[in-house]
Amino acid sequence: MSDQIRRVAIVGGTHGNELTGVYLVKKFEQCPQLIQRASFQSMTLLANPEAIRINRRYLDRDLNRCFAIADLQNSNLNSYEDRRAKAIAAQLGPKVQPNVDVIFDLHSTTANMGLTILPSSRHPFQQQLSAYLSDRYPTVRICYGVQSDQDAPMLRSLTPLGFTLEIGAIAQGILDAQQFQQTEMLIYAILDYLDAYNRNELPPLPSHWTYYQAIAPVDYPRNAAGELQAMVHPQLQFQDYQPLHPGDPMFLTFTGNTISYAGHTTVFPVFINEAAYYEKGIAMILTQKEHLRLDQRTLDKRALDQE
Amino acid sequence: MSDQIRRVAIVGGTHGNELTGVYLVKKFEQCPQLIQRASFQSMTLLANPEAIRINRRYLDRDLNRCFAIADLQNSNLNSYEDRRAKAIAAQLGPKVQPNVDVIFDLHSTTANMGLTILPSSRHPFQQQLSAYLSDRYPTVRICYGVQSDQDAPMLRSLTPLGFTLEIGAIAQGILDAQQFQQTEMLIYAILDYLDAYNRNELPPLPSHWTYYQAIAPVDYPRNAAGELQAMVHPQLQFQDYQPLHPGDPMFLTFTGNTISYAGHTTVFPVFINEAAYYEKGIAMILTQKEHLRLDQRTLDKRALDQE
Numbered sequence: 327m328s329d330q331i332r333r334v335a336i337v338g339g340t341h342g343n344e345l346t347g348v349y350l351v352k353k354f355e356q357c358p359q360l361i362q363r364a365s366f367q368s369m370t371l372l373a374n375p376e377a378i379r380i381n382r383r384y385l386d387r388d389l390n391r392c393f394a395i396a397d398l399q400n401s402n403l404n405s406y407e408d409r410r411a412k413a414i415a416a417q418l419g420p421k422v423q424p425n426v427d428v429i430f431d432l433h434s435t436t437a438n439m440g441l442t443i444l445p446s447s448r449h450p451f452q453q454q455l456s457a458y459l460s461d462r463y464p465t466v467r468i469c470y471g472v473q474s475d476q477d478a479p480m481l482r483s484l485t486p487l488g489f490t491l492e493i494g495a496i497a498q499g500i501l502d503a504q505q506f507q508q509t510e511m512l513i514y515a516i517l518d519y520l521d522a523y524n525r526n527e528l529p530p531l532p533s534h535w536t537y538y539q540a541i542a543p544v545d546y547p548r549n550a551a552g553e554l555q556a557m558v559h560p561q562l563q564f565q566d567y568q569p570l571h572p573g574d575p576m577f578l579t580f581t582g583n584t585i586s587y588a589g590h591t592t593v594f595p596v597f598i599n600e601a602a603y604y605e606k607g608i609a610m611i612l613t614q615k616e617h618l619r620l621d622q623r624t625l626d627k628r629a630l631d632q633e
Numbered sequence: 634m635s636d637q638i639r640r641v642a643i644v645g646g647t648h649g650n651e652l653t654g655v656y657l658v659k660k661f662e663q664c665p666q667l668i669q670r671a672s673f674q675s676m677t678l679l680a681n682p683e684a685i686r687i688n689r690r691y692l693d694r695d696l697n698r699c700f701a702i703a704d705l706q707n708s709n710l711n712s713y714e715d716r717r718a719k720a721i722a723a724q725l726g727p728k729v730q731p732n733v734d735v736i737f738d739l740h741s742t743t744a745n746m747g748l749t750i751l752p753s754s755r756h757p758f759q760q761q762l763s764a765y766l767s768d769r770y771p772t773v774r775i776c777y778g779v780q781s782d783q784d785a786p787m788l789r790s791l792t793p794l795g796f797t798l799e800i801g802a803i804a805q806g807i808l809d810a811q812q813f814q815q816t817e818m819l820i821y822a823i824l825d826y827l828d829a830y831n832r833n834e835l836p837p838l839p840s841h842w843t844y845y846q847a848i849a850p851v852d853y854p855r856n857a858a859g860e861l862q863a864m865v866h867p868q869l870q871f872q873d874y875q876p877l878h879p880g881d882p883m884f885l886t887f888t889g890n891t892i893s894y895a896g897h898t899t900v901f902p903v904f905i906n907e908a909a910y911y912e913k914g915i916a917m918i919l920t921q922k923e924h925l926r927l928d929q930r931t932l933d934k935r936a937l938d939q940e
Contacts, residue, residue: 349861349864349887352860352887353887353888357888381911381912382689436804436806436807495804496804497743497802497803497804497805497908498804498805498806498908499743499805499908499909499911500743500906500907500908500911501861501864501865501906502864502865502870502906503864503865503866503867503870503885504867504870506864506887507867553659554656554808557808557809557810557813558808558809558810559810560810560811560814563809563810563811578810580656580659580660580813581660581664582814599807599808599809600807601804601805601806601807602806604688604806604807605688
């Protein structure tokens with residue numbers, strides 16, 4: 327990898343019913359100057375055009391789970407989304423030597439996660455960018471997925487400098503003007519940061535930063551046939567990133583009984599009651615909150631060569 | 634029509650991704666005593682099982698627009714939903730002499746409408762029930778659709794004592810425990826009222842009541858190709874039932890320009906930014922707020938014979 331950011335891709339519509347990213351990409355296609363910066367090239371991509379057309383998450387299979395290396399190499403996988411994933415991997419990837427340095431993949435969630443950045447790796451460059459953004463914009467949170475390496479099946483994993491940007495709570499299939507503008511603001515902030523990096527004019531970075539590390543998903547209580555038996559408890563609904571202590575209410579059965587969190591340590595749930603995760607068997611994802619000293623030794627042009 | 638309520642139907646899943654009604658009906662199927670009252674029979678129905686199975690609003694066509702008389706009689710209409718509508722009309726209807734006296738059809742919306750009752754007619758019995766509920770539960774609002782006669786295409790129109798119960802804001806495809814419980818409470822309140830009516834023990838009714846009368850839908854600003862050019866303005870988002878004055882912000886274009894409400898009278902928008910209405914060309918429905926004296930002359934057993 328060069329010590330410069332050369333090419334940046336902004337991706338929307340990986341899920342066809344998450345309209346914030348779709349319409350931001352359409353805006354950038356009409357006004358490309360908004361995402362141009364002097365020191366690198368910017369491009370846009372609508373990842374799942376057929377899903378966008380029918381306003382659904384996907385046609386055959388969740389596109390954002392099609393980017394594992396083995397799946398990309400498996401020629402027997404040829405659903406619409408598998409074919410899209412291979413085409414996108416050829417365009418933005420491949421993983422070993424990607425054509426673009428940085429990817430932002432724009433998503434939204436019915437969970438109340440505000441603006442969340444999910445990095446594709448622990449690359450020092452990404453840690454610095456994440457620390458900067460969460461310091462500068464206190465509403466921005468950083469969350470590492472359970473699998474944050476390059477064999478993860480998400481589109482962001484095409485490059486070690488990939489990010490998923492989530493915003494919520496927002497229903498599928500609608501635009502929320504305020505959340506549209508917040509996401510747009512964050513994109514410009516990232517582009518400006520990348521440009522400053524290239525020009526060796528990085529702003530001061532904080533000495534510490536906070537992130538959330540996903541530990542494990544938790545499913546809804548179900549019966550033997552797999553049918554839901556409970557809902558997220560009203561005290562937990564919309565409380566993403568808030569502490570869940572042992573014994574706190576977690577679910578409420580349809581008959582009105584509370585099911586408490588049975589873990590032994592305080593956790594910080596995210597993706598609470600995300601609509602698209604019912605079918606994945608996920609009611610929420612538990613995270614640990616981590617405070618870390620930012621490694622300042624990498625604060626130079628060689629940050630990109632650290633891994 | 635008899636002067637007694639004899640049969641009541643509680644319908645869920647007319648839209649397969651509005652889970653509140655689906656899971657309330659499943660609850661009532663498992664615990665039928667919850668909806669039984671001494672003076673009438675209660676039954677439940679999941680209206681669109683295939684749409685529920687795939688967690689979508691509908692397969693081929695919006696079931697809740699298939700109940701116009703001409704469509705029910707048109708044997709050329711044979712999509713999945715058209716066939717379901719005919720079967721449901723045979724079971725609960727027909728419109729001229731329905732098999733059930735009262736229908737509640739349970740829905741949800743991404744608009745911030747709280748608990749809303751949409752009656753199928755202006756029958757005095759319905760006006761009294763609506764007045765009672767909105768007086769007893771100040772969070773319950775009454776809204777008459779643009780078309781509130783028996784030829785309306787909604788399932789509720791199978792009987793002049795039909796109601797749609799809406800709750801929101803809630804995303805499609807999720808359960809919100811608080812809204813589940815609020816809808817459940819309202820169902821029990823209606824059942825208790827019907828039972829009290831049959832036993833001639835109606836509670837005191839208010840002298841006045843307030844309802845919202847739909848006037849006209851408003852579409853999003855679109856270009857010649859039909860593509861969205863703007864979003865609901867942040868100042869209007871989630872402000873269902875609040876006054877919209879001439880000149881107030883209504884939409885925000887993707888480039889950041891405000892489009893104001895150009896009408897000459899104050900209106901009260903509902904279904905603001907409902908996800909399912911993008912495809913119908915509806916950004917919101919404007920209503921007028923009406924305060925009326927309740928006609929107390931019909932407050933007797935003959936209320937059911939007034940129309």
